[in-house]
Amino acid sequence: MTVWDFSGKGPAGTAPRSLRCHEPVTALAWRPGAGGHLASGGHDGTIALWRATAGRPEARLRPERTLDGDAAVAALAWAGPHLLIAAYQDGRVSAHHLPSRTVL
Structure with missing residues (x-):
């Protein structure tokens, strides 16, 4: 996954962050x-x-925490901040x- 900062004037001229886990x-x-x-x-069941x-x-980030599951993740939603x-x-x-x- 690649993430850009859209705050302020937007992503133009900013460097992305690369996230890799699954x-x-x-x-x-x-x-x-x-x-x-x-x-x-991910397809492997991890969150x-x-x-x-x-x-x-431009640096590759590691997750702050992972949660393991047995089946592929189909959807995620935050029901509030926690x-x-x-x-x-x-x-x-x-x-x-x-x-x-x-957690974070």
Whole structure:
């Protein structure tokens, strides 16, 4: 995944950040509020939690935390700033409570 900063004047002239955890990525969800928090889900069932604005531009970032699952992630949605809902291709739905201080 590649992430650009769209704040201020937009991405023109800025360097992107590269996020890599799972291939292929099957779901994305941007966390409400400031801070650049992003969740990505993969075909392998993992969910990666990112601080997409961390690190140097043009550097590859590692996830701040990962959550393991058994089936491919079909969809992700934040239900507020601390609750991530994940739907899997096998029909399961999980809610992950993620306190801001301990997660990102």
